[in-house]
Amino acid sequence: MSTVSNTNAGPAKGAVRVMTGNEACAEAAIAAGCRFYGGYPITPSSEIAEILSKLLPRVGGKFIQMEDEIGAMGAVIGASLAGAKALTATSGPGFSLKQENIGYACMAEVPCVIVNVMRGGPSTGLPTLPSQSDVMQARWGTHGDHPIIALCPRGVRETYDLTVRSFNLAETYRTPVILLLDEIIGHVNEKVFLPDRIRVVERVKPGADVTEYLPYQDTDTDVPPMASFGEGHRFHVTGLVHDETGFPTNNPEKIEHVLRRLNRKIDRYADRIIRVEEDRDENARVGVVAYGSTARSASYAVRLAREEGIPVSILSLLTIWPFPEEPIREMANRVSDIVVPEMNLGQLAHEVEWAACGKARVHKVNRIDGEPIHPQYVLDAIRAAARGK
Amino acid sequence: MIDFEKYLRIKKFPLIWCAGCGNGIVLKGMLGAIDRIGLDKNKITVVSGIGCSSRATGYVDFNTLHTTHGRAIAFATGVKFANPDLTVLVVTGDGDATAIGGNHFIHAARRNIDITVILYNNWIYGMTGGQVSPTTPHGMRATTAPFGNPEGSFDISRLAIAAGASFVARGSVTSPVKLSQYIEKGIRKKGFALIEAFTPCPTAFGRQNKMGKALDNLEWIKERTIDVKKADALSPEELEDKLVTGILVDVEKSEYTDLYAKLVESVRDIPVDLHIPEREVVPASIAVAGGEEL
Ligand SMILES: Cc1ncc(C[n+]2csc(CCOP(=O)(O)OP(=O)(O)O)c2C)c(N)n1
Ligand code: SF4
Numbered sequence: 001m002s003t004v005s006n007t008n009a010g011p012a013k014g015a016v017r018v019m020t021g022n023e024a025c026a027e028a029a030i031a032a033g034c035r036f037y038g039g040y041p042i043t044p045s046s047e048i049a050e051i052l053s054k055l056l057p058r059v060g061g062k063f064i065q066m067e068d069e070i071g072a073m074g075a076v077i078g079a080s081l082a083g084a085k086a087l088t089a090t091s092g093p094g095f096s097l098k099q100e101n102i103g104y105a106c107m108a109e110v111p112c113v114i115v116n117v118m119r120g121g122p123s124t125g126l127p128t129l130p131s132q133s134d135v136m137q138a139r140w141g142t143h144g145d146h147p148i149i150a151l152c153p154r155g156v157r158e159t160y161d162l163t164v165r166s167f168n169l170a171e172t173y174r175t176p177v178i179l180l181l182d183e184i185i186g187h188v189n190e191k192v193f194l195p196d197r198i199r200v201v202e203r204v205k206p207g208a209d210v211t212e213y214l215p216y217q218d219t220d221t222d223v224p225p226m227a228s229f230g231e232g233h234r235f236h237v238t239g240l241v242h243d244e245t246g247f248p249t250n251n252p253e254k255i256e257h258v259l260r261r262l263n264r265k266i267d268r269y270a271d272r273i274i275r276v277e278e279d280r281d282e283n284a285r286v287g288v289v290a291y292g293s294t295a296r297s298a299s300y301a302v303r304l305a306r307e308e309g310i311p312v313s314i315l316s317l318l319t320i321w322p323f324p325e326e327p328i329r330e331m332a333n334r335v336s337d338i339v340v341p342e343m344n345l346g347q348l349a350h351e352v353e354w355a356a357c358g359k360a361r362v363h364k365v366n367r368i369d370g371e372p373i374h375p376q377y378v379l380d381a382i383r384a385a386a387r388g389k
Numbered sequence: 390m391i392d393f394e395k396y397l398r399i400k401k402f403p404l405i406w407c408a409g410c411g412n413g414i415v416l417k418g419m420l421g422a423i424d425r426i427g428l429d430k431n432k433i434t435v436v437s438g439i440g441c442s443s444r445a446t447g448y449v450d451f452n453t454l455h456t457t458h459g460r461a462i463a464f465a466t467g468v469k470f471a472n473p474d475l476t477v478l479v480v481t482g483d484g485d486a487t488a489i490g491g492n493h494f495i496h497a498a499r500r501n502i503d504i505t506v507i508l509y510n511n512w513i514y515g516m517t518g519g520q521v522s523p524t525t526p527h528g529m530r531a532t533t534a535p536f537g538n539p540e541g542s543f544d545i546s547r548l549a550i551a552a553g554a555s556f557v558a559r560g561s562v563t564s565p566v567k568l569s570q571y572i573e574k575g576i577r578k579k580g581f582a583l584i585e586a587f588t589p590c591p592t593a594f595g596r597q598n599k600m601g602k603a604l605d606n607l608e609w610i611k612e613r614t615i616d617v618k619k620a621d622a623l624s625p626e627e628l629e630d631k632l633v634t635g636i637l638v639d640v641e642k643s644e645y646t647d648l649y650a651k652l653v654e655s656v657r658d659i660p661v662d663l664h665i666p667e668r669e670v671v672p673a674s675i676a677v678a679g680g681e682e683l
Contacts, residue, residue: 015664031666036471057653058661062470067496071463074456074493078436078467081454082475086467104457172676197667204673221677229452229468230475232431236447238455247401247447272679 015194021159021185024192025115026051028163029087033200034113035061036084038075040068040094043127044183045117048089069094073101073114080110081237083228085167089115092125095134095141102176103142104239106262109216109224111170111203113163115179117186118292120370129370130183132292133344138178139321145259147266149273150178150321152291156190162318168201169273173265174223180320182343184293184372206233215246216258222265270322276315278327283311286385287335287360289328289352291317294341294373301378310386320348325355332356337385341365341373361385396420396430398450405444409595409603411588414562415509416445418569418586419478425573433476436465438490440482441516441590442509459490462497465504473646476576479506483524484514487543491523498552498581502645505575505582508545511590519593526630530597546585550638555580557638561587563611564634571636580644587614587632 019027026048029037037052039045049065056063062079066072069090076086090098095116105112118134120126134141138150149169153159159181166177206213206225210232217224224244227233240248241255249255266273279302286305290298295316302314315331317324332338338360340349346364353362365381367373397420406412423433433451437443439458446453452475456464461479469477486494486508497504513531514520521531521538524545528537546557556578560568568586575582589595589606600606610632617635620628 017664027663030663031668033668036467038467055661055663057649057656058659059663060653062649064466064470066463066466067492070460071466071493071496074460074463075467075470077456078454078464078469079471080467082434082468082471084471086471100457101460168671168676172673194664195666197669199669199671201671201673201676204677221674223673223677228472229434229454230432230472234431234450234452236453236455238447239457240455269677 016191017194018189018191019156020047020187020189021153021156021181022047022117022187023051024156024160025089025163025179025181026055028160029113029167030055030059030061031198032085032164032167034085034087034167035059036076036079036086037061037063037088038066038072038079038086039088039090040066040072042091042094044119044186045089045091045115047186048115069097070101073098076112077101077105077108077110080112081229085111085171087113087115089117091117091119092121092134093123095137099141103144103146105176106142106146106148107239108237109174109226109262110176111174112176113166113170113179114176115181118180118182120368126370128183130293130372131343131368131370132182132294133347133368134180135320135344136347138180145263147175147263148178148321149173149175149266149319150180151318152180152320153185153318154292154295154316155185156188157192158318159185160192160194164198164200168199171201171203172223173269174203174226175266180292182292214244216242216244218244218261222261222268266322273319273322274324275318276324276327277318278313278315280313281306281311284313284334285336286310286312286382287331287338288312288314288378288382289317289331289338289340290314291320291348294343297373297375298341298378301375301382304375304379305382310382312382323351323355328352328355329357329359332359335360337361337363339363339365339378339381339385341378341381343367343373391421391424393417393420396423396450398448401448404448406441407592409589409591409606410441411511411562411590412442412445412509414565415507415568415586415588416448418565418572419507420449421569422573422576426576428476432474433478434468435478435480436461436468437480438482438485439516440485440514442482443480443485445480459485459488460493461485462490462493462504462506466497466502469502469504470646470649473503473650477504478576479504481506481508482515483508483510483512483545484522487523487545487548495548495552498549498554498583500645501553501555501580501642503579503581505572505578505584507572508583508585509588510545510585511588511594513590513594513597515590515593519597532597546583546637549583553581554583554638555640555642556582558636559585559587559632559634561610561614561632561634562589563607563614574636574639578639579647580642
């Protein structure tokens with residue numbers, strides 16, 4: 001049985017800092033090569049904008065506070081097409097406003113990162129209190145069949161890592177990536193060791209021949225090379241369904257072809273995109289599936305349960321979209337009960353139920369009152385499940 | 390003679406625009422302006438929203454970006470700010486720019502970012518079949534104003550002036566040479582420039598208002614337009630139904646991307662308390678192939 005990992009403690013090297021998740025996100029963005037931020041302030045995400053307004057001009061980057069979130073998302077896409085790694089950060093109400101243009105980024109295959117520091121909803125909801133109620137909006141907030149990547153860190157250090165990873169995945173797959181923090185992670189101060197060395201990905205550029213460029217070319221990888229405006233390719237970008245040339249098409253075959261590729265582009269790499277961490281007890285009949293700050297409470301509850309002699313496994317989801325179906329199915333094959341704590345009414349629990357395919361009973365532990373899920377709640381659910389209730 | 394084909398994606402023709410539509414004249418005015426200035430095609434980005442007018446981006450051989458309804462100026466702001474070396478033009482409609490996109494329009498003017506907006510004002514929503522627009526004159530008809538528009542209309546140019554644009558001109562397809570000159574001046578201007586172009590939509594605006602044939606639609610515009618110099622001599626009552634054309638504002642003021650570049654210069658030497666890890670660059674081609682664990 002592996003030990004419960006402390007998500008704060010990276011390797012004991014690199015810079016030691018005490019910082020919040022929002023600070024870690026801003027600094028990691030710069031480290032990952034982000035040189036453009038367009039946003040509109042909203043609690044509990046505003047510190048990301050404030051920090052980047054200070055840092056970006058000093059590293060030769062650009063910061064702009066736009067007139068609203070719709071404009072911010074548009075500016076971020078424009079900047080990415082001009083060649084910049086671009087970021088926006090927001091929370092629930094702003095995330096809703098960004099949705100149309102997030103769909104545009106999916107359709108036009110424009111890499112960018114959208115941070116949503118989740119607060120309670122619906123509507124203006126609970127501006128200063130945590131929640132995890134945007135996980136389904138992250139998946140299906142924009143209209144139409146589209147692929148999406150969404151990552152969800154458990155703490156400050158992981159926020160740093162997953163921010164870098166968000167940019168890397170965006171550039172690798174030419175796609176928007178959503179990073180879901182919650183108010184707790186955004187604002188909690190933790191002692192962290194920042195990494196000495198990171199990997200950063202630069203997008204695939206087309207070859208030198210500008211006349212042959214097909215901006216949405218079929219390739220072996222399903223990810224077409226991406227030119228920037230101003231480099232001589234003079235290509236067309238639209239949110240209309242287009243063919244390989246980038247121009248709109250109404251040809252059913254071509255429509256089917258490009259939309260299939262668009263979705264396949266993420267689906268076929270799901271194994272590589274999905275990252276989970278499992279702390280397994282081979283004797284466990286009870287499993288826990290958790291993500292974000294709730295996974296921290298859940299890990300603690302698992303430790304307490306083990307101290308009581310209840311064998312439990314826990315699966316923490318660092319990637320929530322594409323959904324980690326396989327690891328959950330495997331867990332369902334080994335345990336009889338799965339506890340899913342969430343600061344919402346069970347948005348991912350339904351996905352877990354679907355992935356478990358009847359092999360294990362799913363128990364929801366939910367909180368929507370703006371309070372974090374205390375380990376005791378999860379512990380109670382583990383105990384009840386272990387008693388067969 | 391200007392070789393217009395040089396700037397067109399002829400393979401994409403025929404245009405989707407109706408016979409009698411004025412959009413082609415405005416587009417030609419833009420291409421003429423670009424030719425006279427002698428801009429490098431590779432360094433021009435044309436951004437549009439959604440609407441008949443916004444389809445122009447598909448036909449011109451530059452970097453072209455056809456965005457979402459109303460958001461062209463926001464996307465253009467990102468393009469221009471990220472790469473100020475690009476000449477950024479926006480093609481938009483009256484609904485696109487002043488209804489759904491009104492916020493981006495006024496704020497780009499306020500920022501005075503170096504973008505030239507060419508706004509095709511046909512007083513109606515052409516693409517969706519003739520619904521009422523913020524510029525439909527009071528009392529005129531549209532499919533969603535079947536008894537005449539009960540609302541008042543925007544004076545778009547005055548809106549841009551009030552918001553801080555450094556160049557504002559209003560032209561009409563009935564005076565295409567002047568219209569093209571205004572566009573040229575707008576592009577040459579370092580700062581936010583608006584060229585509002587009156588253009589007929591016989592299919593929607595004309596039909597809804599029983600304006601007759603395509604030529605009659607042009608007549609309707611001609612009767613109403615009056616040059617700003619002549620307008621100065623008239624009383625507000627006499628100007629009531631008139632459309633004043635000409636250069637309405639042309640001022641020098643600090644431009645946004647210039648100001649930001651100066652800001653960057655001024656903070657360059659302030660030390661940054663920032664941990665920058667060593668970066669190992671992985672080309673995305675290797676990342677896609679699974680060669681690197683990300
Ligand atoms: C978010 C959204 N709302 C509505 C529409 C439908 N729509 C497409 S074009 C248009 C109006 C265009 O009018 P205008 O900007 O005046 O351009 P024109 O077609 O007259 O050139 C509308 C309402 C849309 N595409 N997207
Ligand atoms: S509907 Fe009106 S604006 Fe649209 S192409 Fe036809 S004439 Fe032009």
